[in-house]
Amino acid sequence: MTEIARTDAGSVSSGVVPGVGIGFAAATMAAMIVPIRRGVDDPAVWVGAAFAVVAVVAFLADRHFGLERRLAAGVAAASSAVVVMLAGYALNQGVAASIALPAVPWSISLVFVAFCTAGLAVSVGVAHFFGIDGYGLKERSVQTATLSVLGLGGLIAAQFATVAVALPAMAAFGSLSLVQLVVVSQIGMALGTGAVAIGYLVIREYGFSYIDLHVPTKRDLLWIVAGIFVLFGALFLISAVFYTTGIESSDHGTAQQAQENPEILLVLIPASLLIIGPFEELLYRNVIQKALYGTFSRYGAVVVGSVIFAAVHVLAYGTAGAGEVIASLGVIFGLSLVLGTIYERTENLVVPAIIHGIYNAILFANLYAMYA
Structure with missing residues (x-):
């Protein structure tokens, strides 16, 4: 549809x-x-x-x-x-x-x-x-709100998991350096986000077959290559529009930390491929977007899922004013549309996870080249 x-x-x-x-x-x-x-x-x-x-x-x-x-x-x-x-x-x-x-x-x-x-x-x-009709609007609103809470829950669970990992590490090794804290936060992100995604599947009694993990086909590989080019093309276009119109966006909190401590990027580059891409796509695409298929059309689910994905990133950009945060979330929304559409077309979690991971890794590598 x-x-x-x-x-x-x-x-x-x-x-x-x-x-x-x-x-x-x-x-x-x-x-x-x-x-x-x-x-x-x-x-x-x-x-x-x-x-x-x-x-x-x-x-x-x-x-x-x-x-x-x-x-x-x-x-x-x-x-x-x-x-x-x-x-x-x-x-x-x-x-x-x-x-x-x-x-x-x-x-x-x-x-x-x-x-x-x-x-x-x-x-x-x-x-x-x-x-x-009115009932349909209510049903869609309730589902959107519920899955938004689920998406926010993934973020909160990641924070709790980070603390749960950090406390015994600090008890064993004393205070942790910033690089070590970043490593711990990535482990916490994997544990927390993964726990929320798996918990949802267990509660809904879907089983692990619900997770769309497949060995990429030749067609999937073409989607991966095309997706990376489209993401960076979209980022370039959005950046050009922002520059032309005088729109300012907010820096991600990680980018601000990297200015003073570029070594954390050496952790985030591999983490993008092994943790950030796979686990964010698991929750926001394979769980949230796929859950929306039952109520919305598939493309409608891509749009609504992208709204949720952008909204939960608000804290990562919350150091600036509302206008700058909205601009940054607009970029996240646009990039999420690309990832969501690719997941909808391939029905293979591996594809958007790889694209997402490579995209983030390239951005982090570029930041390292700037600040190191």
Whole structure:
């Protein structure tokens, strides 16, 4: 199937889904208009507000005035997607339009709120375009949230496993050097991520045959070579767009550590091939993306799985502002689409694991050449 969302059997068009879309689109519109009323004159915010209005009108026209469903949903989804990009760009350029929250000493960025609600409006618009009813939307939302927790659980489990490995090592050998800590963290990553993936299979009673481990065929080898070229081509293209538009991204925490301690990269280069690539692909592709196949179309699962994969990387880039983090996560999302599509095409975990590992290893080797 080539559609993003799988149409529910027997589903009928109702006012529930466009009603949800109206809510998200209206929240987006308000979050973009309020800064304008307060004097924000950034063109991205003004244009974003206009597209948010278009999304609201499209959802309203579908629900109350009988505009053809696919036309209305397509316009609403496309308009909201433009708002996502414009809000992200505005945040990256330092336009936050923050307001104080009542009764607490915190503030929240209205532009960031618009970024989030517009993203939700996109998903609702796409679902409505493919005829997903209210129950189907709820089912997909619950599964996405559940698998997001699973993905986050892999990250948390890796941290606990790292501590579990580090404590006896420190008791036996005393304080550990940074290189030794990196080795321990990679062992913890393998143990924690692997435990979450295997635990999911056990709970779901899938068995280890669920893991798509196969000796690569000649066709798979061609996918590996093509995938590496496509990943670096996509990275080059994204970097060129960022440079041209003045978008700044956040450095990965590892890159920041490597500037002062480049020797850790000598650990991360082989770890990319033996741990990072295989175990991240096991959890996020073979478990999470494959689990999404039952509810979404296969390509829809690639998109949703990539959103989850990008979202769980937020802590790795969290040292910068929201705009820079969003830009970095956008890069991760784009690269994840490539890996997810290759896994969907080959149904062999080995293929994206090798591509992912080689990609990371080359990046780490390049950093070592820069900082050593």
